[in-house]
Structure formats: structure tokens, C-alpha cells
Amino acid sequence: MGLEEEIQELEDEIADTPYNKSTEAHIGRLKSKLAEKKEKLEQQQSGSGGGGGYGVEKHGDATVALVGFPSVGKSTLLNALTNAESETGSYEFTTLDVYPGMLKHKGANIQILDVPGLIEGAAGGRGGGKEVLSVVRTADLIVFMVSVFEIDQYDRLREELYKNKIRLDTEPPRVNIRKKAKDGLTVNSSVDLDLDEETVKSVLREHGYVNADVTIGEQVDLDRLIDGVMDNREYVPSIVAVNKADLIEPDYLPTVESELEERDIDPEEAIFISAEEEKGLDGLTERIWDELGLIRIYMDKPGRGVDYEEPLILREGDTVDDACRKLGGSFDERFRFARVTGPSAKHDEQQVGRDHELADEDVLRIVARK
Ligand SMILES: Nc1nc2c(ncn2[C@@H]2O[C@H](COP(=O)(O)OP(=O)(O)OP(=O)(O)O)[C@@H](O)[C@H]2O)c(=O)[nH]1
Ligand SMILES: [Mg+2]
Structure with missing residues (x-):
């Protein structure tokens, strides 16, 4: 059985197993196995694919990745905000490379990357997806760009990034592992953990730990525990820009706002812009500045x-x-x-x-x- 099938089997088994106290440790083991196998598959693929870097170097004081579906207006925005000249068009996938531009604000140079084609096949490594994701992973901030008519694009974008080990708007889990020479596994926790100690130990064993002291400093679920153990996730903050706001009538606005609220985005926090008409861009720039925490x-x-x-x-x-x-x-x-x-x-x-x-x-x- 190939790795892909093994991964599929594990995913099916996880989906079919009801989660409760008696299955918790078992699911923990399955999820850990899955995470390790995905990692292995990725290494195989990048090894044979010879992908290498993406050729976009980090420049300036901070880097922002512009992430969105095709034709949402990323290149139009990049051109409006920066000195870049990124191709724009009314058909999908105009941009097939990562285009950098420099936004100058308050004396800082903020590099903005127009990241295309994230959605099509990104997770499976088809096309430039994998390389594009490696650019997103190293960004200091992600700007999700969605069309005012398709707020649901946001779900797909987040999902795609999650699958690719990008954790949004959260700090790294407070899971600390210290290997030792003997005496097996011990679990220490500063909170009253919902997970059983035995579950934590099974997860660790599955990731190859035999002798280690584990300290857990927050209430973690299985996924976050595994994130902490794997230690190769990127934690990146994000904001949402709602583009093509020029196209809606005022009476459609409440619909957009409730679509945002359904996704836990405070409509006051989302930034409504028109990249085409260059409206709302000062507000966006100001938010980027604030989120980056530059001084x-x-x-x-x-x-x-x-x-x-x-x-x-x-x-x-x-x-x-x-x-x-x-x-x-x-x-x-x-x-x-x-x-x-x-x-x-x-x-x-x-x-x-x-x-x-x-x-x-x-x-x-x-x-x-x-
Ligand atoms: N009405 C309106 N049209 C816009 C706006 N922003 C972009 N467009 C149009 O939408 C189309 C696609 O814009 P692009 O900037 O090329 O989109 P993109 O996200 O870079 O697309 P890909 O490179 O294919 O991923 C173009 O025809 C733009 O003129 C906007 O704010 N309002
Ligand atoms: Mg483009």
C-alpha cells in the first residue's frame, strides 16, 4: 500500500470513529500517524520534484501575503498599493508567478506579495501550489482578499492554509518536550487538561518519543497537541479585505455583513475596499501597519x-x-x-x-x- 492510500485509510478511520473518552487515545494515535505520514509524503514529493525555492526573496521591513481566489482583484490591489506592475485581467489565473511590490508607509518598506492560484490544487502540490504556500508560510501577515459577492471563499482559503500547516490568528501551543535518557514519558500540566494523560502519552509515542518530559501550559485539544509536538507549523496573523465593494447597492450590505459574522469576522474589522477605484486603501494600509506591529x-x-x-x-x-x-x-x-x-x-x-x-x-x- 502506498503512502497516499495509507493516508486515505487513516482519514476514513478517523472520520468513522466517534470521539469520546474511551476512543480518545485511539484517535490521538490515528491523528498522530496521519500527521507523520503526511509529513513523509510531503518530503518525498519535494525531494523528487526538485522544487527548490520560489525565487521571491524577503525584502523590506515586513512581508505581507495577499491571498485570494482567481480574479478577486489581487493584482489590481498590488498595483494600486505599491510600485509593482502585476498583470491584471478579467479572466482567471492571470498571475502565475508570485509578484512582489513594495508599499512605503510611515518610512517603512512593506513587501506585498501577490500570491496567485492558491486554490487550484495547492494542497496536492499540483502546479505552483506548494511553492506558493511556502511563500505564504514565511509572511508576517496574511491579507485574505474576498469578493463582496463571495464571502464563502474565505472558508476554502483558510482550509487550504490549515492543510498546509499554517495556523492563523493563534499563538503556538504551549507544549514543551524535553527528551531524556530514560524513565519513559511524564506529563506535567499547569491546567486541568481535558485530555487524558494516557492520550498525551500515546500521541508522543506515535511521534517517536520514548523518554521525555512534556509540559503543557494551556487547554489543548488533540489537533493542537499534535501541532505542538510536530513543531513545524507556522503561526501567522491575518486580516480580511472585502473587494469590489463598488459593485454593491447599499441595501445589499447587511447581507454581506451577516455572511462575515457567520464566519466569526466582525464586519467592523473587515476592510471594505475597491481596488479598481482605489477606495478604502488608506484604511487597509493603516490596518496592515497596525497588525504588523511596526514602530x-x-x-x-x-x-x-x-x-x-x-x-x-x-x-x-x-x-x-x-x-x-x-x-x-x-x-x-x-x-x-x-x-x-x-x-x-x-x-x-x-x-x-x-x-x-x-x-x-x-x-x-x-x-x-x-
Ligand atoms: N468592479 C471592480 N472590479 C475589480 C476590482 N478589483 C479588480 N477588479 C477587476 O477584476 C478583474 C480581476 O482582477 P485581477 O487584479 O487581475 O485579479 P487577480 O486576483 O490578480 O486574479 P488572478 O491573477 O487570476 O489570480 C479585473 O478585470 C479587474 O479590473 C474592484 O474593486 N471593483
Ligand atoms: Mg493576478
């Missing part, structure tokens, strides 16, 4: 004053140390202290060390040894 640091350079034109772009939570690293050069070794004025400082020109956490629109001066 601007204005560098105060000796003798040259504060540079408000080209800020150093960092992430929320970054410190003076991260600033030094991004600046490069020899700042790192020569660092003495820094002075900060702005939102993160207690007072102007506050003297701080490397571990000081910076905030958006801080002015930073690094005092270095000669």
Missing part, C-alpha cells in the same frame, strides 16, 4: 540631528539592543549607553541601557566608544 525610531545622529525622514523600523517589544543590531556596523561592540526621548522615555534624553524597550516615534541616540 518608527528616529535616530539622532551626532552632528546631523534627528532623521525624521527615514526612521529605523523595528517591531513592538524591540529594545535598544535590537536597534543596534539592525543598524549594523560596529555599534554593537562600541555601545556605551543610549538616550531616548519620546513615548518610551520617562523624561527627555533619558539614559538607558541595551534592554530598554522602545516605542513608536521614540528619538534615539546611541552613545558609543570611539
Whole structure:
């Protein structure tokens, strides 16, 4: 029996087995087997396919993947937002490659990737699907683009990404495994786990662990436990852009809103745009900026004053140390202290060390040894 058939059999058995306390450990084993076999199949395929990279390098301060069905308006949006010239057309699959464009906003360079053909055969690795997905996996943010008339496209898109080990809008599970030399498996948990200890152990055994301490820090279900054990899922935040909003009459809007609500998307959170008429794009850009959590640091350079034109772009939570690293050069070794004025400082020109956490629109001066 080939891997594909084995996978099919496992999927059928999982679908046919009712989930309850007495079958939990069994289903756990099946799901784990399934995850391992899928992994193996994927490795075989990428090994023989010789796919390699996709040829789109990450550039700029952050990368955003534009994901949507054919003809939803991805290329039109990319062209409107960035310097790119991506082909657009009224027929499906105009874009067969990944097209990058650079969005300049608040001094940051945000790379936007127009990701085509995600839906057709992506999961099975036909066409460019697999390569396209590898681009999506490394993005800092996914923008789901759906047509105002086909909000249900959203379900397919999410499903496709899930199948390809992309977990949306969630943090990695708090599952920590420490291998040891002997004494079997022990399970520690800071919460009162719904899963039986025996289930957790079966899952671990199925993934090849014989001796290990497992610490679980949240209420996990089987799928999330397996995600934690497999440790090769990507966790990416996402937002929803509803395109072609120019085509609807105002009295159709409530229908769209309830379609969004059915999918747990707050209509206030979805961004209605018309890529064609360039409407709503400022709002979209602003949301992208917020979701990426970028911050601007204005560098105060000796003798040259504060540079408000080209800020150093960092992430929320970054410190003076991260600033030094991004600046490069020899700042790192020569660092003495820094002075900060702005939102993160207690007072102007506050003297701080490397571990000081910076905030958006801080002015930073690094005092270095000669
Ligand atoms: N009315 C209207 N038409 C739009 C809008 N955005 C895109 N279109 C049209 O929709 C068609 C498809 O747009 P594209 O930008 O090529 O779509 P795409 O998502 O890149 O499609 P593929 O590359 O095939 O995946 C074109 O004819 C666009 O002019 C919009 O906001 N409103
Ligand atoms: Mg296109």
C-alpha cells in the first residue's frame, strides 16, 4: 500500500470513529500517524520534484501575503498599493508567478506579495501550489482578499492554509518536550487538561518519543497537541479585505455583513475596499501597519540631528539592543549607553541601557566608544 492510500485509510478511520473518552487515545494515535505520514509524503514529493525555492526573496521591513481566489482583484490591489506592475485581467489565473511590490508607509518598506492560484490544487502540490504556500508560510501577515459577492471563499482559503500547516490568528501551543535518557514519558500540566494523560502519552509515542518530559501550559485539544509536538507549523496573523465593494447597492450590505459574522469576522474589522477605484486603501494600509506591529525610531545622529525622514523600523517589544543590531556596523561592540526621548522615555534624553524597550516615534541616540 502506498503512502497516499495509507493516508486515505487513516482519514476514513478517523472520520468513522466517534470521539469520546474511551476512543480518545485511539484517535490521538490515528491523528498522530496521519500527521507523520503526511509529513513523509510531503518530503518525498519535494525531494523528487526538485522544487527548490520560489525565487521571491524577503525584502523590506515586513512581508505581507495577499491571498485570494482567481480574479478577486489581487493584482489590481498590488498595483494600486505599491510600485509593482502585476498583470491584471478579467479572466482567471492571470498571475502565475508570485509578484512582489513594495508599499512605503510611515518610512517603512512593506513587501506585498501577490500570491496567485492558491486554490487550484495547492494542497496536492499540483502546479505552483506548494511553492506558493511556502511563500505564504514565511509572511508576517496574511491579507485574505474576498469578493463582496463571495464571502464563502474565505472558508476554502483558510482550509487550504490549515492543510498546509499554517495556523492563523493563534499563538503556538504551549507544549514543551524535553527528551531524556530514560524513565519513559511524564506529563506535567499547569491546567486541568481535558485530555487524558494516557492520550498525551500515546500521541508522543506515535511521534517517536520514548523518554521525555512534556509540559503543557494551556487547554489543548488533540489537533493542537499534535501541532505542538510536530513543531513545524507556522503561526501567522491575518486580516480580511472585502473587494469590489463598488459593485454593491447599499441595501445589499447587511447581507454581506451577516455572511462575515457567520464566519466569526466582525464586519467592523473587515476592510471594505475597491481596488479598481482605489477606495478604502488608506484604511487597509493603516490596518496592515497596525497588525504588523511596526514602530518608527528616529535616530539622532551626532552632528546631523534627528532623521525624521527615514526612521529605523523595528517591531513592538524591540529594545535598544535590537536597534543596534539592525543598524549594523560596529555599534554593537562600541555601545556605551543610549538616550531616548519620546513615548518610551520617562523624561527627555533619558539614559538607558541595551534592554530598554522602545516605542513608536521614540528619538534615539546611541552613545558609543570611539
Ligand atoms: N468592479 C471592480 N472590479 C475589480 C476590482 N478589483 C479588480 N477588479 C477587476 O477584476 C478583474 C480581476 O482582477 P485581477 O487584479 O487581475 O485579479 P487577480 O486576483 O490578480 O486574479 P488572478 O491573477 O487570476 O489570480 C479585473 O478585470 C479587474 O479590473 C474592484 O474593486 N471593483
Ligand atoms: Mg493576478
